[in-house]
Amino acid sequence: MNTQTNYGNWVPEKMFPPLFGGGAVLLAAGPACGIGLHKTVLAVVLAVLGIILLAYGAYMYRCHEEFAFGKGNMMAKVHEHLVRHLDWDGKGKLLDIGCGAGALTVRCAKAFPEAQLTGMDYWGAEWNYAKDQCERNAKAEGVADRITFEKGDAAHLAYPDESFDAAVSNFVFHEVRTAKDKRDVVREALRVVKKGGTFSFQDMFSQKGLYGDMDEFVKQLQAEGITEVHFIGNLEQKLDFVPGYVRTPWMISGMGILYGRK
Structure with a gap:
């Protein structure tokens, strides 16, 4: 870092x-x-x-x-896991939904050096992140010329259908207060991905109170025209870099990844 x-x-x-x-x-x-x-x-x-x-x-x-980045680095490892599941050649435009301080956006910029990236977030006073913080981070990492940061609402993305070649999001969808059904936030993210484009989303997908039956949701997405959808649930139990003391209901519980091609 x-x-x-x-x-x-x-x-x-x-x-x-x-x-x-x-x-x-x-x-x-x-x-x-x-x-x-x-x-x-x-x-x-x-x-x-x-x-x-x-x-x-x-x-x-x-x-x-x-x-912490530069210490335990678990946040960085979670981002790395997400990017590994994004099957993309890096040519075109990528959207990071709920970019926070820009860490995942910057990681994607480094992983895909030919890509143009947009990081969007609602930010707000309750979060310890801001647009100018993202811009400073991107500049410090030497990727500011390929990233644009914009304020927005993940439940109502201000982009036309099929605007991006790839989309990512990490631990954001469950926090979106403007959507009662968090599955609608997933659908909104997929709306702006081009047909044939790729996506990789991590969130509390295994929490049934948030997303219901994920196997059924995957079938719904396939029926709605998503070509390829994969789901891996309860990642906190499967990833060796997640220590046992954070696998708690008040910290990380029900972590999952939803990825594939539209």
């Missing part, structure tokens, strides 16, 4: 001050209540809550370091 880049992290750093600060305050308040106010039960409750917050903070920090 270029030392001038900032690709962020799936675990935002802004969560650590309240976790560690709040835990320390509660842990200190416990003995104070016990000694000063003679509230033994309250003291124990506060101390236990403080320990829980500190333990959770330590767990999340470990996940943060595992995901």
Whole structure:
């Protein structure tokens, strides 16, 4: 990773001050209540809550370091897995849906040096990513001349049908709040891929609450004219670079990849 880049992290750093600060305050308040106010039960409750917050903070920090580019590199390895499943010659235009800080877009630019790429994202205040951050990262990586970054909504892409030769997306579709049925976000992504073009999407596809029966969904996509569709579910159990402590419902659970040719 270029030392001038900032690709962020799936675990935002802004969560650590309240976790560690709040835990320390509660842990200190416990003995104070016990000694000063003679509230033994309250003291124990506060101390236990403080320990829980500190333990959770330590767990999340470990996940943060595992995901981080240039450290554990798990985010980079997830991107690599996605790109390996994109059967594309790199000639033409690629769309990265929900590009975040541009990490996957840049990886695709390096993997396909003849391609022109578009990275689109909703961004927004709740996310630790921004358009200018993407542009700085692309410039630092030496690929800015082939990438355009645009704001958009993955549920309503502002591109005509069959605009791109390839499309990718990583852990985005389940976050799209403007679509109640996340399968519609997949269909919208496929809409802008040219006939014969390729796609590779990773998301929480194995979570039935989000996507229902994926085998049935694959059959629906085939019936709707998608030439080739492959699905691999529960990837967190199959990829050796995903450590056991992140295979949890609150971190990574039900990860899958949907890829093929339109």
